[in-house]
Amino acid sequence: MAALGLLIIRLVIGLTFVGHGAQKLFGWFGGTGVSETGQWLESIGIKPGGKIWAVVAGACELIGGLLFAAGWMTPLGAALITIIMIDAIITVHGRNGYWLTNNGFEYNFVLIAVTIGVAFIGPGRYVLFSP
Known part of the structure; x- marks a missing residue:
């Protein structure tokens, strides 16, 4: 079940970043x-x-999202997404505080935590390319 959970996380976050x-x-x-x-x-x-x-x-966003969704070079995909989210915090959301209700960086921070967490855990069994 953990592999399926990781696949769901990777697809939702990765494909969202592909879209962005x-x-x-x-x-x-x-x-x-x-x-x-x-x-x-x-x-x-x-x-x-x-x-x-x-x-x-x-x-x-596009490359990081593709790598993250595919489960291929997941740490690199997570790093690209993290860099973009840190940039969004620095340039737009950080000055508004933490909470999303004030256009703060809450959502960016959650995405950073999830992508880094998956990078540390690994992409799971269901990946597009196997090493």
Whole structure:
């Protein structure tokens, strides 16, 4: 049952990050794409190069999510997701305190804990690629 539990966690979190990356990179799933995401990043003070950082963030989310969901190179996938979540805390949510009700970093922190926890435990039996 533990392997099934890990698979569910990996798929939900990993595919959610794939979706977030696709929103930033391609404008899919209601996203804004690189240009508008870059403009937003510059509007919150990430200057210069908002578009470059939009590509970097989108790629980390997309690649990290794919690796995490697949259970292949899980620590790397978890690290990419963790980096993005730490960045979100530093640039957006940290100043609002902990609780999500105040746009705080509660959700980001939970995602960091889960991805790091899975990286330490391992991806479980159900993986796309076996070493």
